[in-house]
Amino acid sequence: xxxxxFDNLGHSYHPRPSSPTDYALRRLxxxxxxxxxYALLGPSGCGKSTLLNIISGxxxxxxxxxxxxxxxxxxxxxxERNIAQxxxxxxxxxxxxxxxxxxxxxxxRKVPEADVDRRVxxxxxxxxLSADLQKRAQRLTPDxxxxxxxxxxxxxxxxxxxxxxxxxxxxxxxxxxILRRKLRQIHEEYRLTMIYxxxxxxxxxxxxxxxxxxxxxxMVQLGTPQELFETPRHTFVGYFIGSPGINLMPCxxxxxxxxxxxxxxxxxxxxxxxxxxHELPKVGAKFELGIRPEFVExxxxxxxxxxxxxxxxVDDLGTSKLATVRMGSHTxxxxxSEDQEIPLDAAIRFPTRWTKLYHDSYLVN
Amino acid sequence: MDKVQDNRAWFLIIPxxxxxxxxxxxxxxxxxxxxxxxxxxxGQTLFVGTEWFGKVLADDRLHDALFRQIIYSLxxxxxxxxxxxxxxxxxxxxxxxxxxxxxxxLALPLLIPFNVVGTIWQIFGRGDIGLAGATFRxxxxxxxxxxxxxxxxxxxLVMDVWHWTSLVALLAYAGLQSIPPAFYQAAKIDGxxxxxxxxxxxxxxxxxxxxxxxxxxxxxxxxxxxxxxxxTGGGPGNSTTFLSQYLTQMAVGQFDIxxxxxxxxxxxxxxxxxxxxxxxxxxxxxxxxxx
Numbered sequence: 001x002x003x004x005x006f007d008n009l010g011h012s013y014h015p016r017p018s019s020p021t022d023y024a025l026r027r028l029x030x031x032x033x034x035x036x037x038y039a040l041l042g043p044s045g046c047g048k049s050t051l052l053n054i055i056s057g058x059x060x061x062x063x064x065x066x067x068x069x070x071x072x073x074x075x076x077x078x079x080e081r082n083i084a085q086x087x088x089x090x091x092x093x094x095x096x097x098x099x100x101x102x103x104x105x106x107x108x109r110k111v112p113e114a115d116v117d118r119r120v121x122x123x124x125x126x127x128x129l130s131a132d133l134q135k136r137a138q139r140l141t142p143d144x145x146x147x148x149x150x151x152x153x154x155x156x157x158x159x160x161x162x163x164x165x166x167x168x169x170x171x172x173x174x175x176x177x178i179l180r181r182k183l184r185q186i187h188e189e190y191r192l193t194m195i196y197x198x199x200x201x202x203x204x205x206x207x208x209x210x211x212x213x214x215x216x217x218x219m220v221q222l223g224t225p226q227e228l229f230e231t232p233r234h235t236f237v238g239y240f241i242g243s244p245g246i247n248l249m250p251c252x253x254x255x256x257x258x259x260x261x262x263x264x265x266x267x268x269x270x271x272x273x274x275x276x277x278h279e280l281p282k283v284g285a286k287f288e289l290g291i292r293p294e295f296v297e298x299x300x301x302x303x304x305x306x307x308x309x310x311x312x313x314v315d316d317l318g319t320s321k322l323a324t325v326r327m328g329s330h331t332x333x334x335x336x337s338e339d340q341e342i343p344l345d346a347a348i349r350f351p352t353r354w355t356k357l358y359h360d361s362y363l364v365n
Numbered sequence: 366m367d368k369v370q371d372n373r374a375w376f377l378i379i380p381x382x383x384x385x386x387x388x389x390x391x392x393x394x395x396x397x398x399x400x401x402x403x404x405x406x407x408g409q410t411l412f413v414g415t416e417w418f419g420k421v422l423a424d425d426r427l428h429d430a431l432f433r434q435i436i437y438s439l440x441x442x443x444x445x446x447x448x449x450x451x452x453x454x455x456x457x458x459x460x461x462x463x464x465x466x467x468x469x470x471l472a473l474p475l476l477i478p479f480n481v482v483g484t485i486w487q488i489f490g491r492g493d494i495g496l497a498g499a500t501f502r503x504x505x506x507x508x509x510x511x512x513x514x515x516x517x518x519x520x521x522l523v524m525d526v527w528h529w530t531s532l533v534a535l536l537a538y539a540g541l542q543s544i545p546p547a548f549y550q551a552a553k554i555d556g557x558x559x560x561x562x563x564x565x566x567x568x569x570x571x572x573x574x575x576x577x578x579x580x581x582x583x584x585x586x587x588x589x590x591x592x593x594x595x596x597t598g599g600g601p602g603n604s605t606t607f608l609s610q611y612l613t614q615m616a617v618g619q620f621d622i623x624x625x626x627x628x629x630x631x632x633x634x635x636x637x638x639x640x641x642x643x644x645x646x647x648x649x650x651x652x653x654x655x656x
Contacts, residue, residue, distance in 0.1 A: 058550055078554045091551040093565040104565075108556035152555060 002068040002160035002193060004032040004055065009064035011050055017062075024050045026218040027064070034069075035191040037184075039208035041198060041240070047217040048197050049165060055195060056163050057081045068160050084153030085163040089170060090145035094138040098129055101137050102151045109156075123155045126186055143171045147179070154186060161193040168203065180207055201241050213237045229292070232356070233363045238290050244322070247296065247332045248358075251289045258289045258357060261328040263307055265289060268352040288358040295354035296334035298323060299347055306347035314342055399626035417627035427628070429603065430611045431635075434587060437522070437607060441586040444526050446579060449533025450571070454563070456538055471531040483595025486524040490596075510597060514604035517597045521605050524592055529582060536578045540571035576647045580640055587636055608632055
């Protein structure tokens with residue numbers, strides 16, 4: 001187990017990076033706690049695999065350092081770092097049995113055979129592989145093969161961290177669910193530092209204690225699933241997490257109020273205080289107002305502070321209703337409870353607590 | 366849906382059937398026909414039954430040639446397969462100029478006509494003007510492939526290795542290139558040694574192409590004719606006379622067509638048998654359920 005620390009870490013595949021877009025991974029300094037489950041979430045090409053390979057030691061970053069428990073391991077091999085990694089597609093040793101596959105990392109490290117046997121059986125038990133131990137690995141189904149890949153990571157009790165690179169891609173949805181729960185259980189039992197790369201928000205949010213959202217090479221937010229949902233620090237987080245994503249409208253500022261097409265929307269007092277004043281006159285800097293569909297209040301026209309809107313569509317999602325409304329030229333989504341009636345003369349209110357102001361895509365606070 | 370019964374499909378396979386008949390089945394049947402007759406000349410034949418087969422099987426010269434042939438083919442496999450694998454492992458990967466250059470250089474020997482290969486080595490090994498022969502002589506090594514059976518043997522063997530190891534290397538290389546990088550990364554993380562990576566990843570993944578390489582090299586070397594014919598003419602004595610050369614002597618040299626036909630059939634069956642045995646052994650090794 002180890003605490004993982006990034007010190008001014010960055011990576012570019014260009015030999016001489018000049019602009020921020022040359023970076024596959026932009027400058028990053030952070031500390032990841034020991035024994036927690038982390039998820040790296042983002043669309044393909046956002047730099048999450050680059051970061052994972054830097055953590056595992058398969059890739060040496062072009063800038064900065066990686067520290068495990070305060071020790072600089074930037075140039076260490078995966079073996080020296082003592083990490084385990086599970087890849088997107090199952091990697092198994094075809095000619096070995098399941099048992100031999102699981103024992104392989106231990107035997108390579110000259111672990112006494114009695115301990116090998118104990119660990120292998122323990123891990124096989126945890127992953128429901130006990131019945132297949134003597135079978136040849138090649139003959140198993142893809143999900144069983146992926147379980148073996150995971151097992152080879154879990155079998156070493158002393159690993160600094162276990163990394164998962166979209167490990168459930170090849171697994172069917174039902175088994176996916178079971179395997180993820182299994183991983184979660186194993187995590188709670190052994191308290192291993194786990195890092196899980198995925199582009200699936202459900203996977204990330206259900207698996208991890210903390211989720212790091214990556215976008216265009218930058219880590220835009222690291223937080224608990226709740227933080228990501230309630231306080232997205234970047235418009236991308238708001239858009240990527242949640243279904244549907246956050247409502248965004250370009251706006252201008254007037255004191256503690258946002259103005260959208262002439263409509264004033266009150267913000268929490270002091271919302272704009274966090275603005276870096278020297279940046280204010282910057283040309284092209286834009287403000288956006290963001291609110292999650294779950295927090296938009298749908299009421300009747302005439303309610304104090306409510307803005308009249310036109311209801312375009314209502315989708316019944318079974319457990320809730322999703323209303324699509326038009327306010328000026330903007331289309332907004334509002335999630336309302338199943339039994340709430342949607343009035344013809346509808347209006348919406350923006351609770352100040354949940355109405356966020358974004359400046360150049362970043363949350364102002 | 367009901368199956369449509371339509372015999373017109375047979376018409377569609379007639380062209381293929383005709384080609385195969387004229388190129389393979391009819392010649393083979395002619396050989397079978399010859400093998401049971403004594404042939405004195407055109408139209409003068411005498412049915413002799415299995416007499417030729419009996420004679421061929423009891424032929425001491427043929428036993429010698431067969432023995433030589435087996436030793437030769439096994440030596441070819443024992444050298445070319447491991448050597449080819451080693452070369453493939455050492456070849457650069459990826460798409461670079463270095464890779465292309467290596468591939469072209471490796472493919473060169475395969476592009477040279479067989480009798481030219483024989484001629485190249487014949488000159489190469491000559492004591493008076495050949496690079497290898499003259500060098501050996503200058504070094505004081507008594508090397509002469511026209512008088513020493515051992516030298517002749519070694520020359521034929523080295524020539525085959527020079528000519529055909531590339532094929533094995535290219536096949537093995539293709540097998541290695543198909544291994545996804547994740548396997549090497551996982552092995553690294555599992556702490557596998559270089560040997561373990563070879564034994565548990567590279568070798569199993571190369572098995573398919575190695576089966577093909579072994580079969581091709583076995584069949585080709587078992588039927589080798591042109592190169593030793595050009596290089597040594599089967600000599601000195603009979604020391605490098607392999608099966609196909611003996612067969613040609615019998616059929617063309619002595620015009621002993623009936624006997625040669627019987628020999629051909631036996632030869633064919635031997636190649637078939639060996640190939641089958643090799644194929645069965647290789648495909649079953651390592652794939653059976655372990656206890």
